[in-house]
Amino acid sequence: MRVLKYKEAISEATVQAMEADESIFVTGHAVDYPSGIFGSTSAAAEKFPDRVFDCPSMENAFAGIAVGAAAMGQRPMFVYPRADFMFLSFDNLLNLACKWRYMYGGNAGHVPIVLRAVVGKGWGQGATHSQSPHAPLAHFPGLTVAMPAAPADAKGLLLSALTSNHPVILFEHRSLFDHEGEVDEAMEPIPFGKARIVREGHDVTIVATSLMVSEAVTAAEELAGRGISVEIIDPRTIRPLDEAAILNSVKKTGRLIVADTSWELCGFSSEVAGLVAEKAFKHLKAPVRRIALADCPAPVSMPLEEAFYPKASTLANAVLELTGQNTENMSHIDEVSLFKGPY
Amino acid sequence: MPPKTQPIDPLASENHETLLRLHEELLRVRHAELALAERYKQQEMRTPTHFGVGQEAVAVGVCAALEKTDVAYSHHRSHNHFLAKGGSVYRLAAELFGRETGCSRGRGGSVHLTDLSCGFVASSAILGEAMSAATGSALAFRLGNEKRIATAFFGDAVAEEGAFYECLSYAALKKLPVLYVCENNGYATESPLSIRQPAGADISGRVASFGVRTIKAEGNDVLAVLTAAREAVAYLRTEGTPVFLECATYRWLEHVGPFYDHELGRTYRTEQEVAGWQDKCPVIKSRAAILEAGAADEATLDKMQTDIQAVIQADIEKAYGDPWPDPQQLFDNIY
Numbered sequence A: 001m002r003v004l005k006y007k008e009a010i011s012e013a014t015v016q017a018m019e020a021d022e023s024i025f026v027t028g029h030a031v032d033y034p035s036g037i038f039g040s041t042s043a044a045a046e047k048f049p050d051r052v053f054d055c056p057s058m059e060n061a062f063a064g065i066a067v068g069a070a071a072m073g074q075r076p077m078f079v080y081p082r083a084d085f086m087f088l089s090f091d092n093l094l095n096l097a098c099k100w101r102y103m104y105g106g107n108a109g110h111v112p113i114v115l116r117a118v119v120g121k122g123w124g125q126g127a128t129h130s131q132s133p134h135a136p137l138a139h140f141p142g143l144t145v146a147m148p149a150a151p152a153d154a155k156g157l158l159l160s161a162l163t164s165n166h167p168v169i170l171f172e173h174r175s176l177f178d179h180e181g182e183v184d185e186a187m188e189p190i191p192f193g194k195a196r197i198v199r200e201g202h203d204v205t206i207v208a209t210s211l212m213v214s215e216a217v218t219a220a221e222e223l224a225g226r227g228i229s230v231e232i233i234d235p236r237t238i239r240p241l242d243e244a245a246i247l248n249s250v251k252k253t254g255r256l257i258v259a260d261t262s263w264e265l266c267g268f269s270s271e272v273a274g275l276v277a278e279k280a281f282k283h284l285k286a287p288v289r290r291i292a293l294a295d296c297p298a299p300v301s302m303p304l305e306e307a308f309y310p311k312a313s314t315l316a317n318a319v320l321e322l323t324g325q326n327t328e329n330m331s332h333i334d335e336v337s338l339f340k341g342p343y
Numbered sequence B: 001m002p003p004k005t006q007p008i009d010p011l012a013s014e015n016h017e018t019l020l021r022l023h024e025e026l027l028r029v030r031h032a033e034l035a036l037a038e039r040y041k042q043q044e045m046r047t048p049t050h051f052g053v054g055q056e057a058v059a060v061g062v063c064a065a066l067e068k069t070d071v072a073y074s075h076h077r078s079h080n081h082f083l084a085k086g087g088s089v090y091r092l093a094a095e096l097f098g099r100e101t102g103c104s105r106g107r108g109g110s111v112h113l114t115d116l117s118c119g120f121v122a123s124s125a126i127l128g129e130a131m132s133a134a135t136g137s138a139l140a141f142r143l144g145n146e147k148r149i150a151t152a153f154f155g156d157a158v159a160e161e162g163a164f165y166e167c168l169s170y171a172a173l174k175k176l177p178v179l180y181v182c183e184n185n186g187y188a189t190e191s192p193l194s195i196r197q198p199a200g201a202d203i204s205g206r207v208a209s210f211g212v213r214t215i216k217a218e219g220n221d222v223l224a225v226l227t228a229a230r231e232a233v234a235y236l237r238t239e240g241t242p243v244f245l246e247c248a249t250y251r252w253l254e255h256v257g258p259f260y261d262h263e264l265g266r267t268y269r270t271e272q273e274v275a276g277w278q279d280k281c282p283v284i285k286s287r288a289a290i291l292e293a294g295a296a297d298e299a300t301l302d303k304m305q306t307d308i309q310a311v312i313q314a315d316i317e318k319a320y321g322d323p324w325p326d327p328q329q330l331f332d333n334i335y
């Protein structure tokens, strides 16, 4: 199969979906620039200049504008170059869009809006340009929250979003945009609520989201050389959540680590820990470990940023601890960022 | 209503001191930004930075009309305002290098600056926040019966956000002593104003409909900005109701980062357009005014510049040599 970058997979899904459905339009700040949201919207902008257009800075009202357009049969896709700007949209998103179908008793039609939010990380992007509010959003019934971690999922989940009947939010980690992977050329939507077993194993389960999936793979490869077998589950959507995939894995391994791209308290890692405590308690051989951001806003300074983000070595050491072994310095497995600024 | 502020006559000898003081400040801000932009290219300032080169006259002219006890807020393009309000190059450079001695201890970066000692409360990266927070500080001054002014510096794109209209409406309603300074540089990243806001509907015109006093000033002429700001400040101190000052200006460098757009092959604006605005450089304009007025000669102004550049270089090097924050203190200031 072909290999595509994550951003190319998003781009291909957008173009294919727009070819198939004339009601899709794409907007948001900078979507029609030559740089096209890190290369993910430029092809669509070139192909459909009338349906891919820049948006003024108006995140608050635009979420409502998208709802109204969707109610009249359009399929708006709104892109946030940083997920942090989405906070301004929360009212229309949470009080209107996600409640639309239910609150009007199913009598006001559907509002199929798609929101793509890019999550920043590193190089001092700091407190207000590197947040991922997937957990607070997944809290709300009526929304689908997807976190594609691989190019194929980026394509398949976006295709599902652009053909579904309700509001869908996709969190796309900026650090993934150049990751490569096999991607089907055909339009194959990936259903929501279906986890991907990234790697099979029998000693420890790591449930990982977004960028933490590849960190988990790196950790698992290192640990395989030491005779520890790690199973990695990528839920792909956190609402709906594929509980069965997680529970089945924990029943097999008896040990669980949840690795997430946001904070622990009231976060996704806590949600999964709660799920397993409730429904697979008797299978646990060790306490659940949550691996998340340090409990402070993202700092800018390099040594603080280093301490802030969990990495492959953090996960590998958590596995060693859970399996009763001594931890050690494993920083050699961590990816060295070759990024050159500015962002 | 206070009497209309007279334009500053550069030829009048009693104004020469003002001309020179403004020029010195313009040079400090300009050469700090240029030196930081040059240093930024070495990839050791790891914080996305929006340089304000070309727009200095707005910050310098407005801050020259304010008292130290008046407060200021700014948006993402905040260095000019931080420096003009009295912030130090050294602490700014240390912040960009991520050092413990930075004005925000290396936690905030280029877009999150503070220096309460000179009344620069905060800059913040999300559009509309600076305007809202300044409005709140003005509310505090109103409630506390204080004769202080709160100022917000921001760009033209904020006029697209809902917070803009909410603030104007509230400040007019509550009669708040807030000075809104809009630096209209014609672009939001790569999008010209024409594709973002309705044709012909100028920002000040919209603002005036709220009953907020509006003043427009040539943003690259520091004397014009100072005159306008003095008028605004006089009005704010006597009437105590909001003023909106719109200054036309232009950003020379790319939206974020140290390069010219053409150096990176971007075509959303032409090299000629940039060059046209460089001809209207606020520093050149100020220098010409001084020479014409005979307030100083070429040699004196050249020396002023090289002295300032030397101090800036020393400040930047000192900041570079400073210690990193201790990761043990990652959780400092978390409640």
Ligand SMILES: Cc1ncc(C[n+]2csc(CCOP(=O)(O)OP(=O)(O)O)c2C)c(N)n1
Binding pocket: A029, A057, A059, A085, A088, B050, B076, B077, B125, B126, B127, B154, B155, B156, B157, B158, B185, B187, B188, B189, B251, B255
């Ligand atoms: C709420 C919000 N939306 C989007 C952004 C991304 N953004 C950063 S700067 C910018 C353009 C700002 O233009 P303007 O206000 O005119 O200031 P300038 O950069 O021209 O100085 C945008 C859209 C943001 N910071 N905050």
